[in-house]
Amino acid sequence: MLALEVKNLFFSYDGKHDAVNDVSFQVQRGKYVSIIGHNGSGKSTLAKLIIGLLSFKKGEVRVFDQLLTNESLHEIRSKVGIVFQNPDNQFIGATVKDDIAFGLENRLVPHEDMEDIIQKFAAKVRMKEFLESEPANLSGGQKQRVAIAGILAMSPDLVILDEATSMLDPKGKREVKETLLEMREENPNLTILSITHDIEEATISDEVIVMHQGKIILNGAPKEVFANEDILKEIDLDFPFIQKIKKVLKLQGIDVENLANLEELADFLCR
Amino acid sequence: MPIKYTDVSFTYNDKTPFSYEALRGVNLEILDGSFTAIVGKTGCGKSTLIQQLNGLLIPSEGEVAVNQYVVSKNRKRRTKKIKELRKLVGIVFQFPEYQLFEETVEKDVAFGPKNFGLSNEEALKNAHDALRLVGLDDTFFKRSPFDLSGGERRRVAIAGILALKPSILVLDEPTAGLDPRGAREMMKLFKGLHDNGTTVILVTHDMNIVLEYSDTVIVMEDGEVREITTPLQLFNQENDLYSLETPLLYKFVKLLSDQGLKLNLNEIKDIESLGAAIAKARGNKK
Amino acid sequence: MKGMTLGRYAPFNTVIHRMDPRSKLLMLVLMMVAVFYGYQSQVMTFVMGGIIFILILTILLISRISLKQLFSSLKALWIMIIILLIINVLVPPIGASKIALSIGTYNIFWESILQSAKIILRLVMMISLTLILTATTKPLDLTYALEWYMYPLKLIKFPTHEIAMTISIALRFIPTLLDETMRIMNAQASRGVDFEHGKVKEKIKAILSLIVPLFMSAFQRSEELANAMEARGYNPRAKRTRYRNLHWGISDTLSLIFVITITTGVIVTSVMNWNFIEMIFNIPTWVVIL
Numbered sequence: 054m055l056a057l058e059v060k061n062l063f064f065s066y067d068g069k070h071d072a073v074n075d076v077s078f079q080v081q082r083g084k085y086v087s088i089i090g091h092n093g094s095g096k097s098t099l100a101k102l103i104i105g106l107l108s109f110k111k112g113e114v115r116v117f118d119q120l121l122t123n124e125s126l127h128e129i130r131s132k133v134g135i136v137f138q139n140p141d142n143q144f145i146g147a148t149v150k151d152d153i154a155f156g157l158e159n160r161l162v163p164h165e166d167m168e169d170i171i172q173k174f175a176a177k178v179r180m181k182e183f184l185e186s187e188p189a190n191l192s193g194g195q196k197q198r199v200a201i202a203g204i205l206a207m208s209p210d211l212v213i214l215d216e217a218t219s220m221l222d223p224k225g226k227r228e229v230k231e232t233l234l235e236m237r238e239e240n241p242n243l244t245i246l247s248i249t250h251d252i253e254e255a256t257i258s259d260e261v262i263v264m265h266q267g268k269i270i271l272n273g274a275p276k277e278v279f280a281n282e283d284i285l286k287e288i289d290l291d292f293p294f295i296q297k298i299k300k301v302l303k304l305q306g307i308d309v310e311n312l313a314n315l316e317e318l319a320d321f322l323c324r
Numbered sequence: 325m326p327i328k329y330t331d332v333s334f335t336y337n338d339k340t341p342f343s344y345e346a347l348r349g350v351n352l353e354i355l356d357g358s359f360t361a362i363v364g365k366t367g368c369g370k371s372t373l374i375q376q377l378n379g380l381l382i383p384s385e386g387e388v389a390v391n392q393y394v395v396s397k398n399r400k401r402r403t404k405k406i407k408e409l410r411k412l413v414g415i416v417f418q419f420p421e422y423q424l425f426e427e428t429v430e431k432d433v434a435f436g437p438k439n440f441g442l443s444n445e446e447a448l449k450n451a452h453d454a455l456r457l458v459g460l461d462d463t464f465f466k467r468s469p470f471d472l473s474g475g476e477r478r479r480v481a482i483a484g485i486l487a488l489k490p491s492i493l494v495l496d497e498p499t500a501g502l503d504p505r506g507a508r509e510m511m512k513l514f515k516g517l518h519d520n521g522t523t524v525i526l527v528t529h530d531m532n533i534v535l536e537y538s539d540t541v542i543v544m545e546d547g548e549v550r551e552i553t554t555p556l557q558l559f560n561q562e563n564d565l566y567s568l569e570t571p572l573l574y575k576f577v578k579l580l581s582d583q584g585l586k587l588n589l590n591e592i593k594d595i596e597s598l599g600a601a602i603a604k605a606r607g608n609k610k
Numbered sequence: 611m612k613g614m615t616l617g618r619y620a621p622f623n624t625v626i627h628r629m630d631p632r633s634k635l636l637m638l639v640l641m642m643v644a645v646f647y648g649y650q651s652q653v654m655t656f657v658m659g660g661i662i663f664i665l666i667l668t669i670l671l672i673s674r675i676s677l678k679q680l681f682s683s684l685k686a687l688w689i690m691i692i693i694l695l696i697i698n699v700l701v702p703p704i705g706a707s708k709i710a711l712s713i714g715t716y717n718i719f720w721e722s723i724l725q726s727a728k729i730i731l732r733l734v735m736m737i738s739l740t741l742i743l744t745a746t747t748k749p750l751d752l753t754y755a756l757e758w759y760m761y762p763l764k765l766i767k768f769p770t771h772e773i774a775m776t777i778s779i780a781l782r783f784i785p786t787l788l789d790e791t792m793r794i795m796n797a798q799a800s801r802g803v804d805f806e807h808g809k810v811k812e813k814i815k816a817i818l819s820l821i822v823p824l825f826m827s828a829f830q831r832s833e834e835l836a837n838a839m840e841a842r843g844y845n846p847r848a849k850r851t852r853y854r855n856l857h858w859g860i861s862d863t864l865s866l867i868f869v870i871t872i873t874t875g876v877i878v879t880s881v882m883n884w885n886f887i888e889m890i891f892n893i894p895t896w897v898v899i900l
Contacts, residue, residue, distance in 0.1 A: 092475055092503045106837050127843065135841050138501075142831050143838035147750045147782045154853035159843035167853050189785035192366065203842065219501050222366045222529050223569045250503045253572075291504045294572045301599030307606070315576060322602060323583035380796055407802060415800045422790070423797040425822035435819070439802030470826060484801060 055118065056082040056211050056244035057103065062112035064102055072098045073109075074267035080260075082117075082210070085237065085245045087255040089290070090264035096248045097138075099264070100215045103246075104135050117210060131160065134204025138216040140196035144188045149180055152188075153203045160207060174202040177239075178232050194225025198232055205236065212236070214247045230254070256293045263290065327354040327377065327492070327523075331386035334372055338384060346372040348547045350386070354540070359515075359524045361534040361555070364544035365567055370527045373544065374494050377525075378413040379406040390492070411440050414490030418497045420481035424469040429455065432469055433483045440488065447487070454487035455480070458513060475506050482513075492523045499530060511537060531571045535559065536594065543568075560589050573598060618679065618744040625861055626673040626746045631755035633862035637869045638743050641666075644869075644876040645735045649883075652724060658876060659731055665872070666738045673746045683737050691730055698726040753777045754856055772846050779835070787824070794823050 057080040064073040073095045080086050088096050101107045103114055105126045114121040116129045137143045146152030153171045162170065175181045178198040188196055197217055204212065214233075218226040237243060247258065255261045261278040263271035265288045271278045279285065279296055295318065299309050302322075312318045334347040346369045354360050362370050375381040376388045379395050387396035390413060393403040403409065417423075426432035433451035434444070442450065455464060458479040464472070469480055482498070495514065499507035507530075515537055518524045528534060534541060535555045543551040543558065545566055551558070559574045570578070573595070577587055580602070587601045621627075626634070644662055649655045670680065684691075702722045711718040743752075757774035764770050795805065798819045805816050 091505055093473060101837070104841050106840060127845075130841060130843055133841075135838075137834060137838055139834055141786055142834035145779060145782070145835065145839060147778060151853065155839075155844070156842045158850045158853055159845070161849065161851050164851055164853065164855065167851075171853075187785070188782065189789075207842075224365065224567075252504070289505050294576070297595050298576065298599070301595050302602065305599050305603035307603060315579060319576070319579040319583050319585075322580060322606065323585045375796065378800055380799060407804070410800055410802055417793060417797050417800070420797060422827055423794055423801075423819075423823055425819050425826075436801040439804075488801070 054082045055115070056080045056084070057117075057246070058113075058115040059099075059103070060113040060115075062099075062102060062109055062114065064098060064107060064109045066098075071267050073102060076112075076264075076267070076269055078262060078269060078272055080244060080246060082244050083242050084259040085247070086260045086262060087258040088246065088248045088262045088264060089250065089252070089255050091288070091290070093266075094264040095267040096264050097215050100135065100213050100246070100248055104130060104133055104213065131207065132209055133211045133213060134207060134209035135213040135215060136197065136200045136204065136217045138219050140193040140200070140220065141188065143200050144196050148185050148187055149175065149191075149199050150184045152199055153206055156203050156207050170206050174206040175199075177205065177235070178202040179228075192225060193221045194228040197221065197225065197229050201229070201232055201236070210242070211244045211246065214245070214249070216248050216250065219250065226251075252291050252293050256295070263288075325389075325391050326356060328352075328389045329373075329376070329386070330389070332376065332383045332388060333385040334369075334376070334381060335384045336372075346547050347383075350547075350549050352542060352549055352552060354523065354525060354542075357518075357521060357523055358540050359518050359538045360526070360540040360542060361538035362525065362527045362542045362544065363529070363531070363534060363568055364550075368544040369547040370544055371496060372547075374415060374496060374525065374527060377492070377494055378410045378415055379403075380415075407440070411488050412490060413492045413494060414485040414488050415494040416482055416485050416496065416498060418500055419478075420484075421474060421477035423481055423484075424477055427468060428466050429460070429469050429472070429480050430465040432480060433487050436484050436488050450487040450489065451483070454483035457486060458483045459509065475502060478502070478510075482510075486517075490522070492525065493517060494525045494527075496527045497529065498526070499528070499533065507533075529569070531559070531569050532573070535571045535573065556589060618683075618741060619748055620675065620679075620745050622674045622746075624673050624746065626669065626742065628859075628861070629746075629865065630856050630858045630862045631747045631751040632758055632856060633858065633866050634743055634747055635752070635755045635759070637866060638739055640869050640873045641739050642736060644873040645732055645739070647876045647880045649880050654879070655728060658879065659728070659735075662872070662876075663731065663735060666735055666742070669742055670738060673742055675741060675745045679745065680738060680741060683741055684734065687733065687737070691733065694729055695726050698722050698729070749781050750778055751856075753781065754854065758856065769846075771850075775846065783831075787828075790827060791820065791824060794820055 059079075060077050062073055062076045063071055065071045076095070076099060088099070090096050098107065102109050103116070103121075105121055108123075117132060119125055119129060121129055144152055145155050150171055153174060154167055157167050157170060171184070172181065175184055178201055180195060180198055180202060183191065183195065183199075191199070200217075218229050221229065233245070233247075237245065247254065249255065256275050256279075258275065260273065261271070261275050262269055263278060263285075270284060270288070271281055275293075279293055282292070285292065295315055298315075298318065299312075302309055307322075309318055309321060312321055329350045329352045332347055332350040333345065336342075336344045336346055350369075350373065362373065364370055372381065376383055376395055377390060382395055382397055382402075384397065387394055387398070387401060389395075390409060393405065393409045393412070394401050395406075395409070396402045424432050426435060430448060430451050433454055434447035437447035437450045438444070452462075452465065456462075460476065460479055460483065464476070464480075469477055472480065478498075485493070493514070498514070499510055502510065511533060514524055514526070518537075526533070526538065538555055541551075541553055541555050541558050542549060543553070543566055550566060559570060573592065577589070577592065577598070580587065585602070585605050587598075587605050591601050592598050641662075645659075647658075649658065670677075699718055699722050702717075702719045709717045709719055747755075753774055756777075757770055760768065760770040760773070798816070799805065803816050803819055804812070805820075808816065
């Protein structure tokens with residue numbers, strides 16, 4: 054089943070230059086897809102278009118087979134959760150509890166059910182001790198985990214992360230990544246679309262989409278995508294570490310093409 | 325003259341129920357012309373430390389000496405010319421793009437120099453030079469800063485400090501939130517300045533940058549200076565590295581070392597040298 | 611900044627703290643009325659005033675508000691108090707006749723002193739009452755109480771929910787905005803801005819360099835927040851359930867009844883011009899006003 058299908062999508066902010074230029078792609082349910090590309094390549098714009106925060110004139114977006122229109126907005130948004138980049142600018146509640154409750158209130162969850170849901174999802178992101186904390190006393194990583202709890206509490210089928218770790222320190226990045234992995238393990242049917250600058254993260258996702266100047270220029274499994282060295286070099290995009298290592302080793306006469314990860318590589322080199 | 329911290333302590337909100345000791349007994353020297361990285365977990369006191377350099381904060385105890393200027397609570401020792409110090413030491417804070425406010429890019433960059441007494445023409449000239457230095461050409465000068473992209477705004481903000489021609493440049497997480505290419509270009513800019521004689525002090529979480537650019541590393545933890553060392557020595561330690569992230573390069577080196585392939589760490593600075601070192605070690609094994 | 615609480619709220623767990631903010635708000639209004647009612651006889655004014663004052667002091671004690679807190683709130687107004695004193699002394703009330711003190715040709719009348727004392731007492735009580743409310747009630751809870759009281763306005767399509775939501779978001783962002791202000795000030799100070807000294811023109815530039823970035827950042831924040839709220843299904847006009855419910859308890863009912871009684875008593879006594887002291891002790895008034 055297709056979680057997401059985008060067909061010939063066009064969008065322009067100023068009417069002159071297309072921020073999203075004829076973009077088409079599909080995402081199967083349960084897959085973890087990374088979207089990478091420079092700032093300004095259209096990644097975030099694409100995310101906002103998918104969730105209907107921006108309206109497009111040309112093209113089609115289908116979420117779990119439902120066409121995105123003004124009428125279907127509300128219903129589609131109930132299936133999709135999005136975490137934005139700035140931890141402060143998506144934290145609405147006065148405390149962690151109130152913030153998680155915000156989404157529940159919007160969706161008319163009965164008052165009697167709210168407390169249990171809040172406790173459950175705060176525990177999932179390991180923020181249970183902080184339920185009464187105010188955002189001013191939380192770190193960026195903690196706030197992002199609360200944001201994740203907030204959207205998970207709505208049981209979405211598709212989660213979009215718009216550079217959710219860009220503004221975090223290494224500890225925060227780690228915490229959020231661990232939370233995401235746990236999320237995936239618990240719910241293998243959950244589809245994740247992650248807009249990121251982290252090349253290593255892209256390496257471990259199921260699929261990688263590379264965007265440049267509003268267009269998708271590469272799309273496929275990480276290994277395939279990163280094999281396109283010329284294209285990636287031309288747009289000045291980084292390569293995964295393992296690929297860089299393999300390359301320099303090749304120059305030294307050591308052929309390690311077929312090894313999948315760093316552990317295998319180390320193993321081979323030490324024999 | 326080196327920058328010198330002597331027994332510096334700093335407490336926020338002293339004598340209130342909210343008092344918090346951010347720095348404790350800091351003693352360190354930063355040499356002229358060095359590229360020093362200051363690292364440590366969030367909350368270790370890095371930001372507090374650098375704010376003493378231009379007198380934004382005054383030590384609760386101890387003193388900071390920068391060239392002939394002294395920042396100290398002691399009125400007799402304290403320099404009267406704090407403003408001059410702020411020209412000598414240029415500090416670029418995190419997410420500096422949030423400080424822009426003028427109508428045009430060139431006016432904003434010229435704002436700093438004008439505050440230090442330069443005439444309008446001189447200030448604008450410095451502004452133009454600084455803007456070109458950060459990679460923004462003449463087409464940007466008369467545009468509104470609020471029309472620019474985030475990355476461009478950041479460069480304008482940095483130009484605003486560079487226009488003061490500081491001999492000591494302090495940068496607090498200058499690459500935070502930038503994409504890898506943007507980060508690379510930014511670091512190239514700072515390296516260029518360093519090569520031209522500017523002392524660069526860089527507060528960062530990115531250990532790859534520390535490894536690639538700095539010659540000295542100051543490690544802080546809980547308000548104290550734990551170590552002053554070189555990147556190589558820092559990353560070659562056996563211990564848990566103060567919960568700092570290990571650069572990928574060194575993670576792999578450790579992986580190899582655990583499996584029996586020991587490399588000469590002094591020879592490894594980047595990917596290419598790593599490849600060469602591996603080949604050499606394997607050759608030696610045979 | 612992060613450790614501080616907003617306004618005067620002190621996080622204790624007294625009976626008053628636990629009371630419903632709606633009852634506290636209503637009682638504040640009623641007590642203010644009681645404080646302001648005047649009596650024909652000076653004695654009555656002071657006796658009734660004294661009773662209410664003792665009542666207020668008791669509540670202050672129960673809510674664990676330190677006298678220090680009270681004094682610091684008064685400190686802000688001491689200038690006004692001095693001015694009031696001076697005005698009252700210089701312009702004695704009509705019919706003033708009993709001289710208390712003579713400074714040269716100037717006469718200070720007892721009536722003036724009494725009048726000033728009355729005003730000061732009222733002021734102190736007003737401030738204490740307000741302090742009781744703000745020290746025992748979180749700003750957000752006050753907002754919920756206000757929202758509840760504004761409910762009938764919904765009938766005339768007044769956007770009560772939107773206003774309450776706006777206020778609660780603003781409250782949540784105050785610490786964040788304060789931090790940002792500090793950061794911008796530091797950044798501009800590092801560019802040579804002097805926020806304390808300088809000519810008028812420079813000071814204006816200094817303030818601009820602070821306000822413009824704050825505003826621009828606030829706009830960006832609002833946009834991102836609006837996106838996040840919309841993406842989470844927020845529609846101010848649609849029906850929503852509520853997580854936080856206010857709980858009206860026994861203490862609220864009892865306290866409210868008590869306060870209503872007092873206020874009614876005050877109003878009735880004043881209107882009917884009953885003089886308790888005379889009635890109880892059968893002392894002629896002229897003796898009392900000495």
